[in-house]
Amino acid sequence: MQLTIDALTKRYSGGVQALSNVSITIGSGVLGLLGPNGAGKSTLMRILATITQPTSGKVLWNNNDVARNPDALRDVLGYLPQDFGVYPNLSALEFLEYLAAVKGIAAGAARRRIGELLELVNLTEVAKRPLGGYSGGMRQRVGIAQALLNDPQLLIVDEPTAGLDPEERVRFRNLLSELSGERIVILSTHIVSDVEAVATNIAILAHGRLLAHGSPESILDSVNGQVWELVVPSGDLPTLRQRYPISSTAHRSDGVHVRIVSPAPPMMPGARVARPLEASLEDAYLAVLDSQRHNAAVAANTQPAVGATA
Amino acid sequence: MIQIRAIQIRAIAAIARADFLERVRRYSFLLTMMFAIFLGYSAATGRIMIQLGGYRGVYTSAWVGALVALVTTCWVSLVGFYIVKGAIDRDRQTGVGQVLAATPLSKPSYALGKFVSNFAVLSSMVLVLAVAAVVMQIFLREDPRLDLFALLSPFVIVALPGMLLTAAVAVLFETLPMLRGGVGNVVWFFVWAFLGVALSAVTGIEWLDPLGNMTMASSMISGAYAYIPGYKGGFAFTIADKPVQVVQSFRWEGVPWTASQILLRLAWCGVAIVLVLFAAVVFDRFDSARMFGRSRRRAALAAAGAGGVFANGATLGNGAAAAVVSAPIGISVRQAAARIAGPRLTALAAGERSSAFGRLFVAELKLATKGLQWWWYAVAAGLLIAQATAPIATARQQLLGTSWLWLVLVWSGMGARETRFATRALLFSSARILPRQILASWLAGFVLAVSFGSVAGVRILATQGASALLPWIAGAALLPSMALALGVFSGTSKPFEGILTAMWYVGPMNRVSGIDYTGSSNGAPATHYAVEYLVVSVVLLVAAAAIRSRQIRSN
Numbered sequence: 001m002q003l004t005i006d007a008l009t010k011r012y013s014g015g016v017q018a019l020s021n022v023s024i025t026i027g028s029g030v031l032g033l034l035g036p037n038g039a040g041k042s043t044l045m046r047i048l049a050t051i052t053q054p055t056s057g058k059v060l061w062n063n064n065d066v067a068r069n070p071d072a073l074r075d076v077l078g079y080l081p082q083d084f085g086v087y088p089n090l091s092a093l094e095f096l097e098y099l100a101a102v103k104g105i106a107a108g109a110a111r112r113r114i115g116e117l118l119e120l121v122n123l124t125e126v127a128k129r130p131l132g133g134y135s136g137g138m139r140q141r142v143g144i145a146q147a148l149l150n151d152p153q154l155l156i157v158d159e160p161t162a163g164l165d166p167e168e169r170v171r172f173r174n175l176l177s178e179l180s181g182e183r184i185v186i187l188s189t190h191i192v193s194d195v196e197a198v199a200t201n202i203a204i205l206a207h208g209r210l211l212a213h214g215s216p217e218s219i220l221d222s223v224n225g226q227v228w229e230l231v232v233p234s235g236d237l238p239t240l241r242q243r244y245p246i247s248s249t250a251h252r253s254d255g256v257h258v259r260i261v262s263p264a265p266p267m268m269p270g271a272r273v274a275r276p277l278e279a280s281l282e283d284a285y286l287a288v289l290d291s292q293r294h295n296a297a298v299a300a301n302t303q304p305a306v307g308a309t310a
Numbered sequence: 311m312i313q314i315r316a317i318q319i320r321a322i323a324a325i326a327r328a329d330f331l332e333r334v335r336r337y338s339f340l341l342t343m344m345f346a347i348f349l350g351y352s353a354a355t356g357r358i359m360i361q362l363g364g365y366r367g368v369y370t371s372a373w374v375g376a377l378v379a380l381v382t383t384c385w386v387s388l389v390g391f392y393i394v395k396g397a398i399d400r401d402r403q404t405g406v407g408q409v410l411a412a413t414p415l416s417k418p419s420y421a422l423g424k425f426v427s428n429f430a431v432l433s434s435m436v437l438v439l440a441v442a443a444v445v446m447q448i449f450l451r452e453d454p455r456l457d458l459f460a461l462l463s464p465f466v467i468v469a470l471p472g473m474l475l476t477a478a479v480a481v482l483f484e485t486l487p488m489l490r491g492g493v494g495n496v497v498w499f500f501v502w503a504f505l506g507v508a509l510s511a512v513t514g515i516e517w518l519d520p521l522g523n524m525t526m527a528s529s530m531i532s533g534a535y536a537y538i539p540g541y542k543g544g545f546a547f548t549i550a551d552k553p554v555q556v557v558q559s560f561r562w563e564g565v566p567w568t569a570s571q572i573l574l575r576l577a578w579c580g581v582a583i584v585l586v587l588f589a590a591v592v593f594d595r596f597d598s599a600r601m602f603g604r605s606r607r608r609a610a611l612a613a614a615g616a617g618g619v620f621a622n623g624a625t626l627g628n629g630a631a632a633a634v635v636s637a638p639i640g641i642s643v644r645q646a647a648a649r650i651a652g653p654r655l656t657a658l659a660a661g662e663r664s665s666a667f668g669r670l671f672v673a674e675l676k677l678a679t680k681g682l683q684w685w686w687y688a689v690a691a692g693l694l695i696a697q698a699t700a701p702i703a704t705a706r707q708q709l710l711g712t713s714w715l716w717l718v719l720v721w722s723g724m725g726a727r728e729t730r731f732a733t734r735a736l737l738f739s740s741a742r743i744l745p746r747q748i749l750a751s752w753l754a755g756f757v758l759a760v761s762f763g764s765v766a767g768v769r770i771l772a773t774q775g776a777s778a779l780l781p782w783i784a785g786a787a788l789l790p791s792m793a794l795a796l797g798v799f800s801g802t803s804k805p806f807e808g809i810l811t812a813m814w815y816v817g818p819m820n821r822v823s824g825i826d827y828t829g830s831s832n833g834a835p836a837t838h839y840a841v842e843y844l845v846v847s848v849v850l851l852v853a854a855a856a857i858r859s860r861q862i863r864s865n
Contacts, residue, residue: 049739053863074741075663085732089681098677101670102740102747109662110669116655130681146736151658 001028001062001153003048003184008057010043010208018043020208021057030180032199033188034285040208041188042082045158048186049079061154075104078152080143082159082188088132092123092142095131096149103150110149117145120175136163144172148179155185161194173197196281204288207296212288216281223261223284228274230266231255240268245290247283261287318419325415325423329397330430338800339431342393346386346435350442353381354449359554362534363544366554369452372460372564376526378443379464380547383472383521386435388502388812391476392495392804394428398484398593407596421481421590425582428477436473440465453561460564467567468522471578475505475520478582478589485593492719495807499815520578523547529565537561667746674747674754677727678720690716690762697765702773706782707830710766711818714789714827715810717758721790722806724751725797725854738862748794748855755790781829781836784843788827791850798854798861 003026010019018040024031035041046052048059050070059066061073086095093114100110118124121141126134131142140163147155157176161169176185177198189195195202202219204212212219227247232240234256240246244266247259260266261283265274333339352358360366360377367373401407410420443461447453479501483489489497510516510524519525527545534541537560565571693713697705725748728734737743760767763786770778789810796806817826829840 046735049735051735051738051862071741074739077739077741079735079739081735083732084736087677087680087727087731087733090677094673094676094680097669098673099736099740101666101673102737102743104663104666104741104746105658106662106664106666107669109658110666112656113658120655143736148655150663151655 001182001184002026002060003154004058004060004063005044005048006058006060008044008047008059009055010040010047010052011055018208019047019054022205022208022210023057024203024210024213026184026186026201028180028182028184029200030176030185030187030198031201031203032195033186033203033205034190034192034195035205036190036289038207039190039205041190041205042158043208044205045079045082045156045186045188048154049077049081049156050074073154076150076153078147078150078155080147080157080160082162084143086131086134086139086142089130091128091130092118092134092145093127095142096145099146100149105150113149113151114145117148120148121145137165137168140164141168144175153183155179155183156188157186158188159190160187161189161191169194170197192282192285202281204285206289206292209292211292219284219288220279220281223279223287225276226261226263226287227277227279227283228260228262228266229277230258230260230268230271230274232258232268232271236268236271240266245286247280247286259283261290318416321415321419322423322426325420326426326430329424329427332400333397333427333431334434338393342431342435343438345389346438347442349381349385350378350439350446353378353439354442354446359548360530361544361546361548361554362530362538363541364554365534365538365541365557365560367530367533367537367557367560367562369447369450370460370561370563371447371453371455371457372464373562374443374447374450375461375464376530376562376564378439378446379469380523380526382436382439382465382469383523384506384547386432386439386469387472387476387506387521388499389808390432390435390473391480391498391502392808394431394477395480395483395494395498395804396802397424397427398481399490402596411596416590417593417595418587418590420595421485421586421593424484425477425481425586428480429474432473432477433470436465436469439469452556463564463567464522464526467565467572467575468526471575471582472521474579474582475585478585482585482589485589487594492722492803492807495722495804496715496718496811499808499811503815517574520581522575522578525571526565530562533560533562665742665746667750670746670750671753674750675757678723678751678754678758682720686716694762694765697763697769702769703830705766706770707818707821707826707828710763710782710785710828710830711814711826713762713766714759714785715814717762717789718807718810719803720758721755721793721810722797722803724755724790725794725799725858726801726803727797729801730803734861743862744859745855748798748851748858752790752794752851752854755793756786759786759789777837781840781843784840784847785827785829787847788843788850791847791854795850795854795857798857 005022005024005026008019008022009017011017022040022044033041033044043052047054050066050073053067059073061076064072066073087098090098096114096117097110100114105113115124118127121144123138123141123145126138131139134142140160144157144160147157155176161172164172173194176187179185180198180200187195187199196216199216202212202214202216203210204219212222230240231252232255234251237249237256237258240258240260244260244262247261249259250257259277260274265276267274349358358377358381360373360380398407401410440462443465444456444458447456447461479498483494483498486494488494505520506523510519516524516528527547531543531545538557690713693709693716697709697713700709723730728737737747763782767779767782770782792809793806796809797803799805813825813827816822818828818830821830823831823836824839826836826839827843829836829843831839
């Protein structure tokens with residue numbers, strides 16, 4: 001089971017470049033796709049879900065080109081879009097029956113699967129109520145159930161924990177972990193802790209480019225020895241923010257404890273010597289994004305002026 | 311006080327501007343303008359004309375202005391309503407309404423803002439037609455004298471107040487829960503017919519003429535009596551189907567507008583403002599607690615948050631669950647989860663997949679009819695009883711036509727509900743969605759047509775023979791095909807709702823063959839139309855599938 005993304009580029013009409021030459025090979029497990037808003041995560045998800053065509057590049061499912069035969073992937077695909085709707089007059093049971101028929105699941109199997117899924121997402125008791133009366137979290141659970149209807153080998157979930165309360169979030173993460181054994185799960189989010197909890201692989205996307213890809217351990221290794229804690233008076237915080245990427249701050253009686261990502265120990269006049277810390281995934285994520293911003297700024301500054309003459 | 315007024319005016323302008331920009335940047339606005347250009351072209355090339363008992367006058371500036379202004383008040387007000395209605399619904403669907411409701415924006419300001427935006431869209435169509443009138447006058451050259459006042463005054467005095475009324479009624483319908491949806495789209499056709507013609511004709515009061523058509527018609531009729539010797543009355547604003555005699559001596563120079571007539575037109579503008587202010591009073595300001603009937607019950611259920619939390623369910627229904635719930639959000643959750651048995655979801659075997667077309671058809675049928683109230687079925691049953699008891703000619707034309715019109719809101723969701731309810735991504739990522747879902751949806755619509763026309767069908771078979779059943783079958787096939795194609799193409803239910811209502815009025819009720827979708831010609835079967843309907847049905851189905859295929863590829 002393998003999903004190969006080969007030099008994928010997507011340019012929307014109007015010239016917006018959503019993806020630039022993205023290549024990844026994904027095997028079974030959970031791939032956590034991280035990136036800031038507008039990074040191109042949802043575009044990538046939609047291309048993988050066969051509902052958006054790339055401008056160039058290929059998606060291969062078990063070495064078969066998805067563009068040539070999308071149904072081969074759709075047969076084994078479960079997709080939870082970031083934004084989706086439901087038919088308000090149908091009950092959850094009827095809505096899932098409808099989608100089971102759309103997905104071509106045989107009657108007996110559909111009945112069994114829908115029963116199990118409604119139980120899994122704890123909607124059995126309200127399964128016959130119209131969806132129009134469901135809360136946002138309940139609708140999201142219906143979305144999760146529909147994504148699992150056809151026992152997918154490839155499960156794509158785009159910002160799945162939006163609308164779920166903290167308890168639901170934890171349980172959903174568990175579910176993803178358990179599902180990932182024999183299938184590929186792609187979890188797109190900008191919530192680092194969601195990825196940290198379940199991902200066996202991580203990809204970081206920004207401005208449509210793939211900045212990093214690897215196991216959580218390798219991503220963490222890349223920032224080992226680059227995370228520091230500095231204690232400064234609260235008045236120095238604005239200056240510090242301008243100099244270094246700050247991962248978190250905590251006000252204490254001795255000053256503000258600032259978590260900083262920096263290759264060299266950060267220094268501030270009057271502050272104590274920085275203390276090295278163990279890196280978290282959030283630190284690594286910040287470091288990758290900061291490095292990308294730095295490289296972009298350097299590239300912009302070194303560009304020769306267009307039309308300049310000697 | 312002055313400052314508050316300035317703030318309110320700025321708010322109205324901002325609402326109108328944002329709404330107008332949102333509309334003109336949509337592809338549908340281009341289609342709207344193309345529709346206006348098509349109307350202008352039809353008038354300029356003589357396809358639409360004013361006839362006075364088989365005669366017409368010279369195309370003076372006044373005549374051309376009146377003709378194109380009539381095109382505007384008739385067609386732009388009818389179709390324009392469907393184009394502009396939806397401004398408030400869009401805010402409801404996108405959630406922008408809730409954002410606005412949490413601001414100090416007053417209900418009148420909001421309603422007036424939407425009204426101004428509606429009027430701006432309609433006016434842009436009027437502008438296109440006014441330009442068409444100038445071009446027509448220059449190129450037709452029946453009268454070389456170009457009188458810009460005579461040419462353009464009908465647009466200002468007649469068409470624009472009509473557009474104001476249309477814009478206001480669109481806002482009013484959107485604020486009235488009963489008329490917000492498809493029912494309002496059907497009701498508008500009758501309101502339009504009433505405002506445009508019937509109000510003045512039925513009451514006999516000439517000034518009760520909101521769209522201004524009758525004032526111009528009366529003036530032309532008076533002129534015809536004076537200048538056309540053989541004129542015996544009659545005024546038709548029609549699609550030209552036979553040649554008319556041009557009377558060179560009849561040079562109509564326009565309505566000699568009096569001050570009182572102008573004041574009356576201004577009064578209709580005032581009526582439009584009053585309608586908008588009334589709409590502001592009844593507007594729910596996006597408050598779900600003030601929703602209507604079932605919507606309110608749903609909103610209450612949603613607010614109550616019925617349904618508990620995401621379950622431990624099949625997977626986590628054991629002692630280990632507590633450990634997971636209490637685990638901090640982090641790597642430890644994965645470790646905790648690993649201690650729990652996997653989900654008890656039974657895997658799907660390879661043989662457990664099928665085309666499931668039968669179930670998809672049943673699901674589409676359920677989707678189309680779910681949510682209909684008991685009274686809807688009571689009326690449908692009444693129409694079936696009437697089909698059984700009325701004379702066969704009435705049963706197969708007016709009653710069958712009305713029974714099928716009764717299905718308009720059921721059919722109009724076909725092809726459009728995937729856009730309306732944002733389920734496209736869920737459906738389009740499924741394998742072999744085409745042609746299964748389109749066919750299942752169409753078949754559900756066809757079965758409904760057959761069911762609700764069944765009594766008339768049985769009587770046709772019994773009294774007129776099997777061959778007479780062909781037009782009945784063709785009609786039953788045509789309407790769901792139209793609904794599906796228009797729904798897939800437009801993503802909304804409005805075009806079909808408007809078109810079917812107009813077809814019902816012109817066809818079965820006024821017995822215009824060809825438009826009569828029951829396949830009747832004065833109560834007798836019209837087989838040649840049946841063949842055309844069947845061909846059109848297939849073409850529409852193929853078009854719907856082609857558009858859907860494109861949508862799936864570039865969603």
